[in-house]
Amino acid sequence: MEFRGTGPIEEAKRRAYAHIADACGGDTEMADELVEWFAEDTPPSLADLRMVAAHAREVAADIEAERTEAVRKVKMRLVGEDGNAFAILGRLQRAAKASGWTREEIKAVTDDAASGDYDHLLAVMMEYVDEPEDD
Numbered sequence: 001m002e003f004r005g006t007g008p009i010e011e012a013k014r015r016a017y018a019h020i021a022d023a024c025g026g027d028t029e030m031a032d033e034l035v036e037w038f039a040e041d042t043p044p045s046l047a048d049l050r051m052v053a054a055h056a057r058e059v060a061a062d063i064e065a066e067r068t069e070a071v072r073k074v075k076m077r078l079v080g081e082d083g084n085a086f087a088i089l090g091r092l093q094r095a096a097k098a099s100g101w102t103r104e105e106i107k108a109v110t111d112d113a114a115s116g117d118y119d120h121l122l123a124v125m126m127e128y129v130d131e132p133e134d135d
Contacts, residue, residue, distance in 0.1 A: 016049035023056035073130045074099045
């Protein structure tokens with residue numbers, strides 16, 4: 001999107017558009033589509049661009065929050081260790097605590113793991129455990 005002119009309003013529009021494009025991961029086509037979708041004026045007013053920039057930042061923050069909520073994993077050995085269900089759960093709890101998990105996070109995973117049979121426990125462990133690489 002081009003903004004003609006050199007005045008302070010045009011410069012503010014350029015900065016607002018840069019924020020929109022940045023929130024779109026640098027995808028200017030997506031930024032243009034957002035502006036076209038939300039802006040009431042053509043060319044868009046500074047107020048419209050600021051509103052779109054704020055909305056784009058909120059969406060980008062939500063996407064980043066979803067990425068950080070991805071499954072957290074702990075490093076611990078499953079293979080070659082005691083295969084007793086309680087021993088596995090105990091090792092998970094210790095490893096998760098050492099990795100900075102909250103009590104609630106640990107309880108949620110251990111409750112899930114213990115809610116089924118041994119195969120379910122192992123499936124849950126596979127989801128939350130990364131085996132350390134051999135040295």
